[in-house]
Amino acid sequence: MKVLKERDSFLSNYEVAEHLKEIKKKYNWTFTKEDEQDLHNDKRKNKKRFAACGVNLEVITRDILSYVSNSATASIDSTEKFSELVQFLNNYELMKVEKLQIVNSLPRSMVTLYSIVEECDQRFDEQICNNILEKI
Known part of the structure; x- marks a missing residue:
């Protein structure tokens, strides 16, 4: 395996969480009951849940968002x-x-x-x- 582009900078937990929240929103994934209610009330409710990117990405996204929401970084809300x-x-x-x-x-x-x-x-x-x- 060859590294195509070296890392230019480090990412904080907050930045990773924000990126994963965007991915979650893009693919209409729901990990909690609150997510399901929000999706049901949202205008995007007619869109199908997109999973062509793979189940592994969804599982990793869920686990990382769960970890970050229970960490100290969760207190940074904006x-x-x-x-x-x-x-x-x-x-x-x-x-x-x-x-x-x-x-x-x-x-x-x-x-x-x-x-x-x-x-x-x-x-x-x-x-x-x-x-x-x-x-x-």
Whole structure:
């Protein structure tokens, strides 16, 4: 197998979830009773459920959306909040991977933040760490 295009950037759990929600909507998949009710009330109800892309994609989409909805990332409910958080983190000298881990786990304690950010106690003072935690 040959890699055609290398990864240009990392994706956060929020970005993956948003993409999978679009796929779910496109193919009229329902994973919960609420989804079925929404589809029934929607104007698209006459469209058939499209499954030509394969059952495996549907199963993976369902499982990933279930995982993300139960994770800390579920508290980010809009693209504006996500963008605001990323722009806030860009103000600090954090590596891309650290920003990604912060966005994915949304640490609520200093201990968790210290475990994500390498040498956090040497790179940032306690006030900066508290500012990051308050923003989250």
